[in-house]
Amino acid sequence: MKNIEVEFTLNGKKTSLSSAPNLTLLDVLRDELGLTGVKDSCGGEGECGACTVIINGKPVNSCLVFIGQVEGLQVTTIEGITPEDGYHPIQRAFVEAGAVQCGYCTPGAILATKALLDSNPEPSDRQIREGLSGNLCRCTGYTKMLDAVHRVIDEGQDD
Amino acid sequence: MLEFDYYRPKSLPELKENLSQPGALMLAGGTDIIPKMRKHKFKPTILVDTSGIPDLEFIEDQKEEVVIGSLTTHQQIARSPLIASVNPALQKAAESIGCIQTRCRGTLGGNLANASPAADTIPPLLIYDASLLIQSLEGERTIPLESFLLGPGKTSLEKGEFIHSVSFPRLKDRWGAEFIKVGKRTGMAISVVNAAAAVLLDQKGRISDARIALGSVGSVVIRCRETEGFLSGKNPDREVYAEAGRQVREEIRPISDVRSTVDYRLHSASVVVSRALEAAVEMAERRNE
Numbered sequence: 001m002k003n004i005e006v007e008f009t010l011n012g013k014k015t016s017l018s019s020a021p022n023l024t025l026l027d028v029l030r031d032e033l034g035l036t037g038v039k040d041s042c043g044g045e046g047e048c049g050a051c052t053v054i055i056n057g058k059p060v061n062s063c064l065v066f067i068g069q070v071e072g073l074q075v076t077t078i079e080g081i082t083p084e085d086g087y088h089p090i091q092r093a094f095v096e097a098g099a100v101q102c103g104y105c106t107p108g109a110i111l112a113t114k115a116l117l118d119s120n121p122e123p124s125d126r127q128i129r130e131g132l133s134g135n136l137c138r139c140t141g142y143t144k145m146l147d148a149v150h151r152v153i154d155e156g157q158d159d
Numbered sequence: 160m161l162e163f164d165y166y167r168p169k170s171l172p173e174l175k176e177n178l179s180q181p182g183a184l185m186l187a188g189g190t191d192i193i194p195k196m197r198k199h200k201f202k203p204t205i206l207v208d209t210s211g212i213p214d215l216e217f218i219e220d221q222k223e224e225v226v227i228g229s230l231t232t233h234q235q236i237a238r239s240p241l242i243a244s245v246n247p248a249l250q251k252a253a254e255s256i257g258c259i260q261t262r263c264r265g266t267l268g269g270n271l272a273n274a275s276p277a278a279d280t281i282p283p284l285l286i287y288d289a290s291l292l293i294q295s296l297e298g299e300r301t302i303p304l305e306s307f308l309l310g311p312g313k314t315s316l317e318k319g320e321f322i323h324s325v326s327f328p329r330l331k332d333r334w335g336a337e338f339i340k341v342g343k344r345t346g347m348a349i350s351v352v353n354a355a356a357a358v359l360l361d362q363k364g365r366i367s368d369a370r371i372a373l374g375s376v377g378s379v380v381i382r383c384r385e386t387e388g389f390l391s392g393k394n395p396d397r398e399v400y401a402e403a404g405r406q407v408r409e410e411i412r413p414i415s416d417v418r419s420t421v422d423y424r425l426h427s428a429s430v431v432v433s434r435a436l437e438a439a440v441e442m443a444e445r446r447n448e
Contacts, residue, residue, distance in 0.1 A: 001162040021165030021206065024193070045194050047347070049260060058234070058263040064193050065264070066186070068165055069210045112259070133346025134258025 008070045011080030019067045026051045026062040029077060037078035037107045038062055041136070049135035052108035053077050059115035061134070078107035081114060089157050090114055090148070097148035101139035109135045113149055114157075122153055161196060163203050169211045171294075177207045179296040179319040185209060187230055187269035190261050215268070215323065218242060223329060229268025229322040233280070234259070236267060245329050247442070248283035248338035248355045255279055255340050258347050268322040271304070274314045274379070277418075281308070281380040282355035282372035283338050287327035295320040308379040333360040335442025337435040341427045343418065350375045351419040352427040356435035358395070360443045366390050369436070371403070375418075376411040376428050383410045386432070395440040404433035 007016045010033070019028055024044065029035045041050035044063040051062045054076040081088045087095065090110050100106050109132060116123060116131035123131060128149050137145065166183075168174040178185060182204030186192055195201045209215065215230035218239050225245050227236065236242050236253035243250040256262055256270075256279050270280045271291070281304070289304045296319055304325070307315050316322070330336070336357040342348025352375050359368040369390035374380040386406045393399045413424035 002164060004165055004167075020162075022160040022162055024160075044197050046190055046257075046261060049258070052260060055263075059260050060263055061260045064189050064261075066165075066189065066193065066206070066208065068167055068208050069186075069189065071167065071210065115259070130346070131259055134260040 004068050006067055006071055008072060009074045011076055021066065021068055023067050024063050025053065025065040025067055025070055025075070028067050029053070029062060035077050035079050037082075039104055039107060041104060047136070048105070048108075049112060050105050050108045052111045052135065054111055054115050057115065057118060059112045059134070076111070078111060081111070088114075089155065090117075090152050093148040093151040093155070094145070097144050097151055099141055099144035099148040101137075101141050105135055105137045109137065109145055113145075113152070117149075117152060117157060121157075123149075161199060161202055163206045165206050165208060167208045167211045171212065171214055174207065174209065174212060174321070175294065175296040175319070177205070178321055180205055181318075183207050183319075185272075185321050187266040187272075188232065188264040190257070190265040191269060191273045217324075220245075221326075224326050225329065226324050226326040227267055228324050229271075230266050231268075233257075233262040233265050233267070233270070236280075237262060246283055246287055246327065246336060248286065248336040248357065249280065251338040252279040252283045252340070252353070252355070255338070255348075267325060271307070271325065272314060272316060272322055274308055274310070274312050276311050276377060276379055277350040277353065277375040278380065279338075279340060279350060279353055279374070282353055282374050283336070284325060284327060285372035285380060285382055286336065286355045286357040286370040287330070289325055289327040291325055292323040293320050294323045299323070305382065310378045330357060330359065333443045333446050334358065335439035335444075335446075337438035337442070339431040339435045339438075341431060349418060352376060352413075352424050352431060354428065354431040354435050356432065356439045358390075358436065358439045358443055360395075360440070364394070364444070366393050366395055366399075366440070369403075371407065371432055371436070373407065373411055373428055373432065376413040376424055381411070383407050383432070385410055390436070395436070397437070400433040400436045400440075403436055404429035407432045 003018045039050035042048035046061045046064045053062045166177045184203030186208045215228040217228040219226045233253040338355045340353040341351045357370045361367040371383040
């Protein structure tokens with residue numbers, strides 16, 4: 001099995017790497033690049049959404065993407081939206097609404113929220129539920145997540 | 160994860176060349192293939208990644224028919240105004256698949272090649288008599304979707320072949336179409352039963368043509384032709400929809416599995432067929448000639 005060369009934009013920075021082709025984007029982000037905000041929860045089934053990243057504006061489960069498939073694409077992880085100091089407005093809303101319990105699903109849920117609001121700044125309740133339906137929370141804090149998304153809608157994504 | 164050599168063709172000729180090699184498997188969105196490779200249900204020695212080929216990602220209006228490239232994602236279909244107007248059942252089906260994360264990666268061609276009896280895009284395509292353009296290094300052929308599906312995970316695709324595109328004719332005059340799915344929950348659900356129905360009404364408002372497809376009730380998604388025959392020429396009303404629901408039970412052989420039981424599937428199939436017919440007729444009646 002030969003290594004492949006992959007070039008993509010990660011959190012705004014051009015990134016080139018050499019990788020075994022059978023690694024997923026999730027494997028590379030966590031194990032090669034140290035971006036451990038992205039989580040593996042269901043073991044690569046695409047069931048839980050904990051490994052959600054944003055690729056070219058769309059929320060994607062990074063466990064279901066081989067590293068070669070991101071050639072030329074823009075990948076954003078939770079680290080990419082977190083400012084040096086403080087929080088992104090969606091992160092702050094999650095904290096303030098109490099939408100964070102164990103925290104394991106949180107980065108994925110926040111990125112799914114970001115992708116939703118970037119494409120639809122004022123989603124209906126149904127659209128919010130649909131936009132987050134791929135992100136499982138086993139502390140079952142779904143209602144608080146909806147509250148958090150409403151906070152962001154009311155207050156805006158800009159600081 | 161198993162080991163393989165990885166190719167990323169940048170053109171259709173290169174894709175055909177790569178797929179002609181022994182042990183090659185085409186990777187579209189990856190939402191089905193990657194978990195199956197992880198469980199060693201698929202063991203390619205060569206993985207041919209199609210993410211470098213934009214040519215297979217399109218939705219085209221060709222007047223009499225609509226053509227969809229095999230690498231078009233479920234999300235693109237769900238958001239397409241053209242699909243919503245010509246095949247609203249397909250639009251609803253695409254929208255009902257998995258979650259936003261899967262819809263943004265999963266493709267129409269992948270859903271068809273994966274050939275799950277529960278595949279949501281298949282019933283709406285079957286009621287439109289869709290056909291597939293299949294290509295390989297040797298040439299190309301066209302095959303009706305109905306003959307393409309051979310069993311769970313089994314299709315008529317030969318080694319080196321891939322789905323280029325899916326096409327279906329527009330329905331004309333007073334028509335309506337509907338898709339209904341029963342799952343264990345609304346999000347992320349694999350269908351326990353899914354149904355698509357289309358009807359055409361004549362000038363007197365009678366059903367001139369009815370088409371019904373049911374998924375997850377047998378080894379492949381099927382057209383229910385006897386029930387379709389019963390509906391032909393009928394004046395559409397609640398009693399006719401209910402009778403069609405009863406008749407459809409005779410045409411299907413569901414099994415019990417992890418998602419549901421024979422009895423529940425028979426009952427749900429009956430209910431969703433009645434409801435889909437009623438919705439399709441209502442849509443057709445709203446179209447003034």
